[in-house]
Amino acid sequence: LQVVTDVVCPFCGTLCDDLKIIKDGNTIVDTMNACVIGNEKFKSAQDGHRIMTPLERDDNSAEFTPVSYDYAIEKAAQILAKAKRPLFYGWSSTSCEAQEVGNELAELCGGVTDNTASVCHGPSVLAIQTVGAPCCTLGEVKNRADLIIYWGCNPVHAHPRHMSRYSIYPRGFFTERGFKDRTTIVVDPRPTDTAKQADVYVPVEQGKDYELLDALRTALRGEKIEQEVVGGIPREKIVELGELCKSKKFGLLFFGMGVTQTTGKHRNIDIAISFVADMNKYTKFNLIAMRGHYNVSGSGQVMSWQSGFPFAMDFSRGYARYNPGETAANDILARGECDAAFVIASDPGAHFPVSSMKYYARIPTVCIDPHYTPTTGVSSIVMPSTIVGVEEEGTAYRMDNVPIRCRKVADAPEGILSDHEILERLYHRVKELKGEA
Ligand code: SF4
Missing domain, CATH: 3.40.228.10 (Dimethylsulfoxide Reductase, domain 2)
Structure with missing residues (x-):
């Protein structure tokens, strides 16, 4: 057995950095110092409920067809490049490095980018x-x-x-x-x-x-x-x-x-x-x-240093604009104002009003998540990703806005890409499709 020390828990905004992870080869067999929720975050990474391949939803049905990453990224890029005002939502359970590329992608698409703060803090x-x-x-x-x-x-x-x-x-x-x-x-x-x-x-x-x-x-x-x-x-x-x-x-x-x-x-x-x-x-x-998602503070920090606003940022006029109540994710879905949506590192399907999610289910959508969620179930393209802080390094901000480097403690299932890599590939492909490469 191997003990990995000084591990950061990527679950809540407390970002406890004193965990020990006990491994047998690549298998996480136990955790020390984690609370019951933190323990579950590490164990659930390997519990067999992961999405193992990108999926495409068959026209407005509940059926999905497995596809390759190349196909899914191409499809997703086409959805985003074609959209007039796509919505990008989530970001709070991924690294600052991924958030940075994601906000650039939102700007490139002239979309709105918002994090889970819009429904909490x-x-x-x-x-x-x-x-x-x-x-x-x-x-x-x-x-x-x-x-x-x-x-x-x-x-x-x-x-x-x-x-x-x-x-x-x-x-x-x-x-x-x-x-x-x-x-x-x-x-x-x-x-x-x-x-x-x-x-x-x-x-x-x-x-x-x-x-x-x-x-x-x-x-x-x-x-x-x-x-x-x-x-x-x-x-x-x-x-x-x-x-x-x-x-x-x-x-x-x-x-x-x-x-x-x-x-x-x-x-x-x-x-x-x-x-x-x-x-x-x-x-x-x-x-x-008391920030909830482990890197919701980080998302606010990254958006602020990139464009001056911490959430609900609208690039549709070609510059960053911010007016929560008008430009927050749920406002836009509720009013049916976006013509495509991209969800990453969060689950609006479990938290947004049903009417908003009914609209989400009708438009072309892309969802990136390691696990099956209510949101993946109604998305057009679903891509699995590695879990930051378990299978991937990355920076996160604790609730007191102290940046902490999360560690990698185990290898991800073979072939699964990180949020950062998916976003990088999407960004470059959308740039090509828009003739800006
Ligand atoms: Fe600490 Fe929160 Fe993880 Fe529990 S869930 S170990 S309190 S960071």
Whole structure:
């Protein structure tokens, strides 16, 4: 048996980089340090449910015919070269290197390119663009933070090692006694498994996050909160919370989709940032979004450095334009505005409204994914790819925007190409078809 050390887990935005993978030849037999989800990511790479050859869907049926990569890439290139406004969507579970080529392909085609932030932390990105954000690294959280707030997120289930590696439990430089040196507050309408581990649980009323944050800011300033109860929380409790936050040396507000995708959306994050800014008058305070896909942060970074916008980027006018609500993937599918679509490293079939996916199933589409998914089932051309971080090296950005190099730990099934290689080949072929080579 061979043990590969210092392996990065390519599943969630925590990007744990201390995994050990135990191999027998090329077979992954076990993992160490991974949570149950991370373990499954490595095991499922070899569980026999992979797509092993490119596929072409027979005219509007559920039947697929196996084809070669050469054929599939040619077909896909023709679809994209012919389209007037193709949609490119996904990117969050592949490497920055692949994302870079993909965005160039979208620009070449005059299409729209969007990542999964548009249905998760897009509102956070909008708010951060508006008012900025006081951030720090997860390493600083581990070593310095004595107050952790989880607001609208449930890391016990979504980011299972987040609390043990970075926030509540690890021993840090200034937090030598681990959880004994920290106070944890969980704000959530439901008494989640994360809430059960909190010192203080705040059962905010569903959709009243903005009101509660506003009242907290009022309390911080020492002004009177007019209402006796705000967002289901009594006034005295809110004042107590404010005083608790002020009494700490270094606070961290982690927030999830319970805040970004409920009433108020980016305004909730806007006021959360203002709350954090207020807190910095009394102590040190930062906030970090609990990013889901392991490289959704990277996709925002790559799009931003290439064209200035972090998601929902529209090249149809010949320059990069950005207007979430109009240029995000689901908006475009829902309005039937794209005449072709390309999906990679995500599964809109499992997350988008049925009406959007019904439109997707009617237009020419290309999907790249290592596994069978609801999206591959309704795509015109399907190409399997290797898995970054398991069978392929690649760069990804952790939720605190620290870039981390993912390792290769096993060989991919023979003949399977990487996302990067498929995109490179597509890019060059589309360029030829458009007469720009
Ligand atoms: Fe992987 Fe996330 Fe689990 Fe860490 S917490 S092992 S990154 S799934």
